[in-house]
Amino acid sequence: xxxxxxxxxxxxxxxxxxxxxxxxxxxxxxxxxxxxxxxxxxxxxxxxxxxxxxxxxxxxxxxxxxxxxxxxxxxxxxxxxxxxxxxxxxxxxxxxxxxxxxxxxxxxxxxxxxxxxxxxxxxxxxxxxxxxxxxxxxxxxxxxxxxxxxxxxxxxxxxxxxxxxxxxxxxxxxxxxxxxxxxxxxxxxxxxxxxxxxxxxxxxxxxxxxxxxxxxxxxxxxxxxxxxxxxxxxxxxxxxxxxxxxxxxxxxxxxxxxxxxxxxxxxxxxxxxxxxxxxxxxxxxxxxxxxxxxxxxxxxxxxxxxxxxxxxxxxxxxxxxxxxxxxxxxxxxxxxxxxx
Amino acid sequence: xxxxxxxxxxxxxxxxxxxxxxxxxxxxxxxxxxxxxxxxxxxxxxxxxxxxxxxxxxxxxxxxxxxxxxxxxxxxxxxxxxxxxxxxxxxxxxxxxxxxxxxxxxxxxxxxxxxxxxxxxxxxxxxxxxxxxxxxxxxxxxxxxxxxxxxxxxxxxxxxxxxxxxxxxxxxxxxxxxxxxxxxxxxxxxxxxxxxxxxxxxxxxxxxxxxxxxxxxxxxxxxxxxxxxxxxxxxxxxxxxxxxxxxxxxxxxxxxxxxxxxxxxxxxxxxxxxxxxxxxxxxxxxxxxxxxxxxxxxxxxxxxxxxxxxxxxxxxxxxxxxxxxxxxxxxxxxxxxxxx
DNA sequence: CTGAAAGCGCTAACAT
DNA sequence: ATGTTAGCGCTTTCAG
Numbered sequence: 001x002x003x004x005x006x007x008x009x010x011x012x013x014x015x016x017x018x019x020x021x022x023x024x025x026x027x028x029x030x031x032x033x034x035x036x037x038x039x040x041x042x043x044x045x046x047x048x049x050x051x052x053x054x055x056x057x058x059x060x061x062x063x064x065x066x067x068x069x070x071x072x073x074x075x076x077x078x079x080x081x082x083x084x085x086x087x088x089x090x091x092x093x094x095x096x097x098x099x100x101x102x103x104x105x106x107x108x109x110x111x112x113x114x115x116x117x118x119x120x121x122x123x124x125x126x127x128x129x130x131x132x133x134x135x136x137x138x139x140x141x142x143x144x145x146x147x148x149x150x151x152x153x154x155x156x157x158x159x160x161x162x163x164x165x166x167x168x169x170x171x172x173x174x175x176x177x178x179x180x181x182x183x184x185x186x187x188x189x190x191x192x193x194x195x196x197x198x199x200x201x202x203x204x205x206x207x208x209x210x211x212x213x214x215x216x217x218x219x220x221x222x223x224x225x226x227x228x229x230x231x232x233x234x235x236x237x238x239x240x241x242x243x244x245x246x247x248x249x250x251x252x253x254x255x256x257x258x259x260x261x262x263x264x265x266x267x268x269x270x271x272x273x274x275x276x277x278x279x280x281x282x283x284x285x286x287x288x289x290x291x292x293x294x295x296x297x298x299x300x301x302x303x304x305x306x307x308x309x310x311x312x313x314x315x316x317x318x319x320x321x322x323x324x325x326x327x328x329x330x331x332x333x334x335x336x337x338x339x340x
Numbered sequence: 341x342x343x344x345x346x347x348x349x350x351x352x353x354x355x356x357x358x359x360x361x362x363x364x365x366x367x368x369x370x371x372x373x374x375x376x377x378x379x380x381x382x383x384x385x386x387x388x389x390x391x392x393x394x395x396x397x398x399x400x401x402x403x404x405x406x407x408x409x410x411x412x413x414x415x416x417x418x419x420x421x422x423x424x425x426x427x428x429x430x431x432x433x434x435x436x437x438x439x440x441x442x443x444x445x446x447x448x449x450x451x452x453x454x455x456x457x458x459x460x461x462x463x464x465x466x467x468x469x470x471x472x473x474x475x476x477x478x479x480x481x482x483x484x485x486x487x488x489x490x491x492x493x494x495x496x497x498x499x500x501x502x503x504x505x506x507x508x509x510x511x512x513x514x515x516x517x518x519x520x521x522x523x524x525x526x527x528x529x530x531x532x533x534x535x536x537x538x539x540x541x542x543x544x545x546x547x548x549x550x551x552x553x554x555x556x557x558x559x560x561x562x563x564x565x566x567x568x569x570x571x572x573x574x575x576x577x578x579x580x581x582x583x584x585x586x587x588x589x590x591x592x593x594x595x596x597x598x599x600x601x602x603x604x605x606x607x608x609x610x611x612x613x614x615x616x617x618x619x620x621x622x623x624x625x626x627x628x629x630x631x632x633x634x635x636x637x638x639x640x641x642x643x644x645x646x647x648x649x650x651x652x653x654x655x656x657x658x659x660x661x662x663x664x665x666x667x668x669x670x671x672x673x674x675x676x677x678x679x680x
Numbered sequence: 681c682t683g684a685a686a687g688c689g690c691t692a693a694c695a696t
Numbered sequence: 697a698t699g700t701t702a703g704c705g706c707t708t709t710c711a712g
Binding site (some may be wrong): 007021025052053056057058061 | 704705706707708
Binding site for chain 3 (some may be wrong): 014018019020021025032033034037058059060061062068119
């Protein structure tokens with residue numbers, strides 16, 4: 001563990017009285033070496049404190065055992081929880097994680113590609129929802145490196161994707177509300193353009209239809225996925241005077257806004273209104289009332305994405321271009337039977 | 341940007357009609373090369389799409405331009421915000437970040453050291469508060485690699501540290517309460533053993549003393565730094581019937597617990613009680629009333645730590661073993677003048 | 681089962 | 697200002 005002068009494979013070979021080739025084999029293909037030799041080498045390794053020089057090895061083997069993670073915002077808690085899953089799986093398989101924070105800046109995206117093109121990383125995990133700038137132009141010609149998108153699919157590009165089943169999750173959430181006896185259920189959405197909004201709304205609609213409940217367009221409002229937009233949407237409902245008994249919100253931030261609006265109007269929750277979120281962000285359990293919501297399996301998303309990427313690196317064809325994990329219903333205190 | 345067969349320095353040299361040494365110089369020490377030659381090389385680089393092979397370069401130069409980040413929990417939002425600062429500074433200086441999630445598991449700590457001992461990382465940022473297991477035993481003999489601790493200092497070890505000035509921050513927080521007219525100010529602390537508890541409590545005491553306010557031991561309670569412990573501590577105050585007009589809490593999680601307890605008792609905040617936190621975690625602005633607190637300069641902590649480490653890597657002696665950044669008072673709605 | 685030797689792609693010392 | 701060359705530490709044929 002000395003830092004100034006590390007032992008090399010030659011030091012070990014000399015000490016063990018064998019050739020460097022044998023040392024290399026003893027370490028990497030133990031079965032190809034005689035027992036006695038292997039023991040001698042092992043001892044020499046221990047005595048010298050030898051560690052394989054990863055640079056030399058990577059240079060020779062043309063792979064680095066590193067994965068580059070490209071994310072728009074490393075500080076986003078949604079990201080960091082998935083990261084833990086990525087790391088768990090990678091480290092289990094002997095891979096290291098290199099992290100690239102792009103801030104959606106094209107030049108930073110390009111910049112990070114140097115890790116790929118300089119052989120410093122073997123594959124790529126994409127959180128950005130688009131190919132890094134620098135690949136984009138000539139996607140057909142350019143041979144893309146092995147990569148997997150997670151959380152956000154890559155638009156218009158055949159990149160394997162691991163995410164959550166938003167359609168199914170929204171359906172389950174809405175059904176939970178229905179099972180409690182609600183029939184007038186609002187949907188407070190994200191921006192109309194967002195894929196996630198479309199899909200979660202579809203799940204909501206399907207659940208209602210399956211239960212034979214007519215869809216009331218006045219109960220469907222767009223938002224922006226933010227707390228403030230949730231608050232505003234709830235207020236709008238009161239202004240318009242088309243009130244639901246329950247709010248299903250496209251995400252927890254929105255749900256929080258709805259709760260704030262309802263609390264401000266001095267309603268008692270969940271007795272007078274039920275609120276359901278989606279995501280299970282960290283403060284979902286701290287709001288009052290604590291938020292019933294759909295939990296995204298973030299850790300498993302990370303693991304699954306890494307598993308998929310490493311399989312591709314090992315030469316396997318991805319079985320499917322899309323892995324969707326189920327969100328889990330988390331029952332807390334913001335949903336109850338309607339009050340009537 | 342072809343992935344199967346990358347251009348090497350030889351390809352560039354051949355195309356430009358120069359030697360590989362000249363190509364290397366043209367790229368790394370442009371001033372040492374004639375203008376015309378440099379242009380030829382630049383064009384050849386562009387035509388071939390050449391990128392320096394980082395492995396070969398690192399092997400030769402004996403450094404990787406990589407920094408290893410060792411953290412107990414990569415998913416912790418406190419960590420991830422500092423990470424952004426680390427990344428900003430590192431990437432500005434051409435360094436990459438390798439991330440290691442140890443989960444406080446000694447074997448994982450040791451495991452990640454291979455990145456250091458195999459030359460895959462030049463330095464180390466420590467979030468763990470202790471030397472990685474594997475260095476610990478023989479710290480005197482072992483030559484430690486360049487490293488900087490951030491957020492949490494390394495106990496009993498001369499490791500340069502970048503963190504927040506908790507003493508000063510607690511003093512400012514308490515003074516804010518005093519300036520509003522409070523004189524009976526409670527301190528809800530962390531576990532007694534924790535350094536952070538000791539320091540923040542000292543700041544609280546100094547502020548009171550400086551203002552000529554006697555310290556009332558009945559207003560100082562231990563906790564565990566959790567929401568639940570904050571709630572319990574507030575309850576205990578009511579049971580003991582030694583009530584403050586304001587609560588200064590060792591952190592926001594605790595403050596949240598206090599607010600929950602006060603809300604549950606149907607007090608009106610901040611009219612009847614003021615509550616002050618520390619940290620400015622993400623939901624501090626969402627609680628009702630929104631939390632007045634001290635904001636940790638996490639982004640800058642990351643930048644400062646990386647700056648320090650890179651300076652050490654460049655051979656500079658760290659000027660001081662300890663860099664303390666000031667926390668910033670964030671005024672929201674949980675503090676007002678006392679009610680009397 | 682083991683050893684000799686080539687070579688991964690690069691930088692830097694030395695020579696011109 | 698440019699070229700030649702050694703060698704960073706390793707894995708992997710190819711021989712034996």
